[in-house]
Amino acid sequence: MDTNKDLKGAFEKQEVKLFVLFYVLSTFIYYTASWISYGAFSGGHPSFFDLEEFFSAAGVQFGINFLLAIPVWYIVFEYKKNATFSAQLALHLFCLPIYVLCSYFGLFFVKKHFDWAMNWGGYSTVWTFYFLLLFYLVQFGLMHAYTYFKRFKKEEAEKAVLREATLQSQIVALKSQLNPHFLHNLFNSINATIPPENERTRELIVQLSDLFRYQNYASQNEYVTIREELNFIENYLQLMKVRLKERLNYSFEVPSDLYECKIAPMLLQPIVENAVIHGISPKIEPSKLTVRVLKKAEKLIVSIEDTGAGIIDKEDIFQKGLGLSNTKLRLNKMYQSGLRIEDNIPTGTKISFEL
Amino acid sequence: MKTVVVVDDEEDARELLKYYISQHSELSIIGEASNGIEAVKLINQLKPDTVFLDVQMPGLNGFEVLARLEELPEVIFSTAYDQYAIKAFEVQAIDYLLKPYGKARFENALSRILTNQEHLIALAESILKQENTFPNKIILHKGSRKLVIDTSSIIYGEAYGDYTKIFMDKGEFLSLKGISNLLESLNPDTFIRIHRSHFINKNCFVEIKKVERYYYAILLNDASIKISETYLPEIKKMLF
DSSP: OOHHHHHHHHHHHHHHHHHHHHHHHHHHHHHHHHHHHTTTSTTTSOOTTTTTHIIIIIIHHHHHHHHHHHHHHIIIHHHITSSOHHHHHHHHHHHHHHHHHHHHHHEEEEHHHHTTOOBBTTBBBHHHHHHHHHHHHHHHHHHHHHHHHHHHHHHHHHHHHHHHHHHHHHHHOOOOOOOOHHHHHHHHHHHHSSSOOOOHHHHHHHHHHHHHHHHHHHHOOOEEEHHHHHHHHHHHHHHHHHHHGGGEEEEOOOOGGGGEEEOOSSSSSHHHHHIIIIIIIIOOEEEEEEEEEEETTTTTEEEEOOSSSSSSSTGGGTTTSSSHHHHHHHHHHHSOOOEEEEEOOSSSSEEEOOO | OOOEEEEESSSHHHHHHHHHHHHHHTTTEEEEESSHOOOOOHHHHHSSSEEEESOOOOOSSSHHHHHOBBBEEEEEEEEESSSHHHHHHTTOOOEEEESSHHHHHHHHHHHHHHHHHHHHHHHHHHHHHHHHHSSSEEEEEEEEEEEEGGEEEEEEEETTTTTEEEEEEEEEEEEEOHHHHHHHHHHTTEEEEETTEEEEEEEGGGEEEEEEEEEEEEETTTTTEEEOOGGGHHHHHHHH
């Protein structure tokens, strides 16, 4: 996607800015310390803004360090960015001595060339190496921390999107957030006020209440068994049949050894609803809905087929309400899989997905 | 003919239950209550065979009512949603009536009432235990009746196969727990084992008598129980 590339460019720009800023700050802090320690305002000592003084004391050193950092950064953070942290550490172990030596000798030769004093901040060679080592560790340590933090934030953002999608799908599935205790007690009171002969009405209300009960249960659990989800779908279809009567026939084809498999809740309901509302309900003649679950290799394949009116525009169905587009999003985020929409033979639609 | 009491804080719910119960000629409704406190009074007074008990009620909830009954009847709990109650029922394998219910659910619960009963005792005991680790009431059997007895009125207990016979002023009762198991629920400050098959209530202890080689504990009701050698040091420590 184009937006991805633009974002990548933007990321890198920010990172480059931070990197340069880090160097500028380090250079000036070091230079200030060096200038003060060499005499500051005392007579004969160059001013703070003397260019040659700046470069000989700090500028060149950090300039060389900056240039040397680029190939190291490239190797560890770009070329090997997906390696394990221990692998990256090993790379650092390799690059570190090279970096330190190149930096030292680089500066050595520049100083010789400009005939600058061969003092190293007043410290011996050992301490100069120590300083370079420390600097290497600090700058790459900071880079690793930054990368890790960025990755963490990205994961958190993705999790939030998934949570939101899951929540939306449950709100849409049955638009009720009423207190379940109140709701089920109310249903019971309604049942009590129905005349004795209307036992069938009471049973319908019991079934309706079970739909709400499952929705509540599903919203509190990350996974449900296939058995539980199918019981819910059957309940749902039985209630649909009250309206559609012979126009709706349904069957489940699921081997019993798959009943206890765990899946995310409420994945099937929007698909079934879509099949009934847009496929079966508009047709005058009876149609059949089949829910199939099978295991192929290590994956579960779930398919919902109907012999209804069929879908002409297979992209359009995602526009109608949140149900299907939400399912698609959840399948993508949780299982890295998508919804497959095909025409059924002789008529109707088959929607399937893999887990 | 079984006598039934219906307990639910909603009048409509009671009416529906009464309607379903009336379709069974072997059940006869002798009373109804609309809150926990009324329920305890009524059930202790009328002693019905079966009680339909709602869990969520004002005053005392269904579990609290159960823990305050003098004698345990057959109980069918009902609840609309309470997760905690449903969990407790599942743990004890007790069937319950989920609201809303139609005739099918009602009949189902009624038919399972007998299998529930043993589990009901376990549930009642766990409720009593929640209030104290050594509850001051336990459930004992006399014939087919299940009574909730104050532990302080136990004088002594005697192992009886897998069960334990309990002796009180009121008479002889049976606990379905083995003697070691039972002692775990009894406060060791009050109850002490003096023999592989006997324990006594320290508060009912009068004196020790020695007859030939053996020591006997004499209790308030004149019962005389042999103290075995294993437990003798404990008894001596207790006295002196």
